Amino acid sequence: MESDPWTGGPIRIGQEPRTRRQAVAKTMWTGVWLLYLAGPVGQLLQAGVPTAERIWGGLGLTLFVLSYVLLVFRHMWRKMTGLLQYGAPALMLALATALSWTLGFSWLVLFIFTSVACAVVLPWRESRWAIPLVTVVLLAVGVRYPEIRGYYLFAYGLPALGVGFMMVGVQHLIHTTAELRAARQEVARLAANDERLRLARDLHDLLGHSLSLITLKSELAGRMLPGRPSDAARQIADIEQVSRQALVDVREAVTGYRRPRLAVELAGARTALRTAGVQVTADPALEGEYRGLATEAESALAWALREAVTNVVRHSGAHRCELLLAEEWEADERCCLCLTVIDDGAGPPRTQHDGNGLSGLRERLALAEGRLETGPAPRGRGFALRAYVPLAAAPAPRSAPAPAPEISPEPATDPA
Numbered sequence: 581m582e583s584d585p586w587t588g589g590p591i592r593i594g595q596e597p598r599t600r601r602q603a604v605a606k607t608m609w610t611g612v613w614l615l616y617l618a619g620p621v622g623q624l625l626q627a628g629v630p631t632a633e634r635i636w637g638g639l640g641l642t643l644f645v646l647s648y649v650l651l652v653f654r655h656m657w658r659k660m661t662g663l664l665q666y667g668a669p670a671l672m673l674a675l676a677t678a679l680s681w682t683l684g685f686s687w688l689v690l691f692i693f694t695s696v697a698c699a700v701v702l703p704w705r706e707s708r709w710a711i712p713l714v715t716v717v718l719l720a721v722g723v724r725y726p727e728i729r730g731y732y733l734f735a736y737g738l739p740a741l742g743v744g745f746m747m748v749g750v751q752h753l754i755h756t757t758a759e760l761r762a763a764r765q766e767v768a769r770l771a772a773n774d775e776r777l778r779l780a781r782d783l784h785d786l787l788g789h790s791l792s793l794i795t796l797k798s799e800l801a802g803r804m805l806p807g808r809p810s811d812a813a814r815q816i817a818d819i820e821q822v823s824r825q826a827l828v829d830v831r832e833a834v835t836g837y838r839r840p841r842l843a844v845e846l847a848g849a850r851t852a853l854r855t856a857g858v859q860v861t862a863d864p865a866l867e868g869e870y871r872g873l874a875t876e877a878e879s880a881l882a883w884a885l886r887e888a889v890t891n892v893v894r895h896s897g898a899h900r901c902e903l904l905l906a907e908e909w910e911a912d913e914r915c916c917l918c919l920t921v922i923d924d925g926a927g928p929p930r931t932q933h934d935g936n937g938l939s940g941l942r943e944r945l946a947l948a949e950g951r952l953e954t955g956p957a958p959r960g961r962g963f964a965l966r967a968y969v970p971l972a973a974a975p976a977p978r979s980a981p982a983p984a985p986e987i988s989p990e991p992a993t994d995p996a
Contacts, residue, residue: 614645616693619686620679637683644675644690651697669698669710677717685725688736691718695744700751711744781940783830785883788937789890790826793852794819796893800855818855840882842905842919843867849889849903856893858901858923865905870917870971877969880948881919884967887937888921896925896963907971915971916950924962945969 623629624637647668654664676690691714698710719737797815804812846866853860866885870878885903892901904920942952950969957964 616689617641617645619689620683623684623686633683637679640675640679644672644679644693647672647675648693648697651701665701666706669694669701672697673714673717677721680718680721681724685722685727688718688722691715691721691736692740692743695740696747699744699747704748704752707744707748711741711748714744715741777943781936781943784936784940785887785890786826786829788894789848789852789886790822790829792890792894793822793855794826796852796855797822840879840886842878842882842885845882845885846903849885852889852893853901858892858898860901860903862903863905866903872915872971873917873969874948874972877917877948877950877971880944880950880969881917881967883944884919884941884952884965885921887941888965888967891937891963891965892921892923892925896923898923898925898962900924908968916968917971919967920964922957922962922964924957924959926962941967 620637620641624634624641651664651668672690672694676687676694679690680687695711695714698707698714702710715737718740722736797819801812801815801819804815843866846862850860850862889901892898900923902920902922904918904922906918906920908916908918910916938952938954945952945967948969950967953966953968955964956962
């Protein structure tokens with residue numbers, strides 16, 4: 581990572597410059613390596629060099645530098661394909677060979693720039709062969725100069741090979757960094773989607789329950805007027821209380837701090853069912869606490885109780901509802917806590933798929949390592965919902981709860 585000399589901000593390798601100053605800084609960082617061409621330039625400026633040699637060397641070096649700069653800066657801004665990607669390195673190799681062969685061994689440094697250009701712009705499958713090829717051509721041309729046979733291999737050959745493959749590693753690092761950056765953006769996008777889904781699920785559960793209760797109490801208050809104004813006033817007071825609580829619940833759900841509990845939801849469920857004219861029978865175990873029941877698991881059961889009661893009030897047309905809580909052992913000897921909600925309503929259509937409420941509830945229970953089962957009530961009429969969550973430890977001894985009734989395996993769902 582280079583440092584921006586003006587702004588002090590980092591200039592990340594492999595990323596396009598975001599400002600003009602960063603573009604200038606990248607240009608300076610790339611151009612500083614051209615100082616290694618001081619040998620060929622100094623040779624052309626020596627006294628006694630023939631004019632033809634100066635013209636040939638100047639034109640060839642200018643064309644070589646332009647090709648190198650074009651490749652590097654074009655690669656900096658966008659990925660290259662086609663003729664320029666392969667033609668420019670081939671031209672640089674030809675110029676390096678011709679200039680080194682005709683003008684002297686100091687021009688062998690051009691092969692190092694050619695090796696770097698091949699590493700930068702060519703894919704790995706081509707560059708792994710192009711870099712050794714450039715090195716072999718360099719060694720072949722260097723044999724022409726007996727005065728450097730003792731050290732030209734180390735002065736030019738090894739740097740051409742080593743720097744070339746080092747730049748291949750840098751390019752691989754750049755591509756890996758870009759992939760990691762893209763993966764991080766994808767993870768952030770998925771996290772945002774999950775949070776939106778959580779918020780939508782919470783709002784559906786909260787507002788569906790509260791608005792159903794407000795609607796029922798509003799209908800009761802309307803029927804009580806004008807003959808029973810005092811009873812209607814009580815219903816309106818309840819509406820105010822429910823709406824205020826719904827506002828608090830929505831705020832807590834948005835901030836992610838809401839942790840519903842079974843005892844609290846049981847009180848709301850009794851109020852909602854009685855207001856709707858549904859006779860409710862609640863297991864006393866719902867009012868207690870279970871050792872080993874994780875916070876997430878209890879929250880999932882509380883949401884299940886709220887969603888089930890909301891569906892009973894809104895869709896079932898039931899007259900009776902049972903709320904049961906029991907411990908059960910799974911086939912893998914894991915102890916689970918099972919919440920069962922049974923009504924004697926009409927039940928959902930056989931072809932009905934899960935609505936938003938049940939789909940969200942399945943997801944909540946899955947996050948708590950639990951599951952949801954729905955189906956016809958055991959007595960053949962109505963709807964039954966069973967929510968399972970694991971117990972982390974053996975539950976404390978308590979009075980034996982009523983056994984949970986069996987549910988037919990036939991899939992049936994609530995259209996909430």
